[in-house]
Amino acid sequence: MSLFSRSSSRGILPGFGLTLGVTLLYFVVIVALPLVAMLYKSANLGFADFWTIVTSERALATYRITVSTAALATLLNAMFGMLLAWVLVRYEFPGRRLLDAIVDLPFALPTAVAGLALVTVFSANGWFGRYLEPLGIKVAYAPLGIALAMMFTSIPFVIRTVQPVLEDLASDVEEAARSLGASNWQIFTRVIWPAILPAFIAGCSLSFARSLGEFGAIVFISGNLPFETEVMSLLVFIRLDEYDYPAAAALATVMLVTAFLMLVITNSIQSWHLRYAERN
Template sequence: MSGAARRSALPGFGLTMGLTLMWLSLMILIPLAGLFVKTAELSLDQFIDIITSRRTLHALKVSFGLSLAAALVNLFAGLIIVWALVRYRFPGRRIFDAIVDIPFALPTAVAGIALTTLFAQKGWLGAPLAELGIKVAFTPLGIFVAMIFIGIPFVVRTVQPVLQDLDPEIEEAAACLGASRWQTVFRVIIPSLMPAVLTGFALAFARAVGEYGSVIFIAGNLPNVSEIAPLLIVIRLSEFRYADATAIAVVMLTVAFLIIFVLNRLQHWAQTRALTAG
């Protein structure tokens, strides 16, 4: 009887699980497996030569290094934006809240053109920065700016609903118990937000690593200077060097998966710790 009750608690489990596995296989697992199958055409020496070439290593360094840096900036800026939107009421708050979603809806090519125009040497921001000796467009710094632009909504929209559900009375209780403002932030608020914060960070990082459209316009795309790994993959495909392209893609996939896996484990640990503390 208890077994029947447990089965009825999840109606349609077999059907939904089967459809889930089928959909994930068709849309994700099989295409990704194709990368490894195509890369297997290369010998081990060929694979190592491709991924350890100076141009490939530099492109991977630019993509992953700047993606991590941009995700960290988005993490800090996103928390400030979320706090302002959730905890305060001010004129135009709904407008600012809607502006956060613009990078979601804006075509990446449009974002790239807008950023390039803005930060070009004669652009609104590029001109004054150029006078200070800072060049943004067509440099790695431009890639960094583009990655921040497209990643900020992921942090904001992931953390925002969690902060909205966090009762302000908890902060008042901490203050009544003698906690300072900073103690309340770091010992009460941040631990409660940590799972969502790590999720937002992982999503912003993943989006930045795979970003192509907005980056190529502002990057300059110079080999060993401002060339990103996704662009190098496209170049190899245009040269009909398909195995080379898939080799680089496999490295990107593996490294990105490992980083996101670690972040997910940290998220699970933070969530378990928060529940235990609660």
């Protein structure tokens, strides 16, 4: 009996050939073909035209705005997402299950609705905006508003990657460290943090990637001002609206390459951390 047949005989789903075929068909139709079509459209431009489009003054401004606001959103997500995951795992309090369910709300809520809600709250006459703007803190139609929109849609990635690892940590290891005289800070930095670091890096990376491609929540709160609050995804949409498909494909290719390189770097860091942990 072959390896494939032995493996499939223990499975619940149909055999290896059928499951692999369905998986590959899904991957090709849903993922590979659109990406190949986009790359083919970009390749038809030629290097000179491609370089002119992706290095135009307006495109460079969108890169700067998108990356800077995504980095700020990821930094905030790293702090607050980690704290919220810790609270949900380590403490029991009234409304804990409701808060845990609300964490997934950005996944279910249309991002355009989130953008409208943020505008309502942070506009000049909004609930918070009316108090912030006299202090010189402009949120709506400003880079800060873009960062908040990105944070709203991407914070679940940090929480949902760190939370299961915290839940699986054995309490006896912490108790052993405490019995040896370790302080709470030493237990966190030397016992807990090394265990959750790979998941934390993965969550932050997914949060950053999600922020780079965000569109619906940003389009309402950013104001869409070229060179000031225009993000990369919006510029791609504008080029599509102008029927300039090659330019849209070129800009989208830059986003794709950026996301791919970020994931490669993240996986490399995680692999290094795992090898380091095994050696020590």
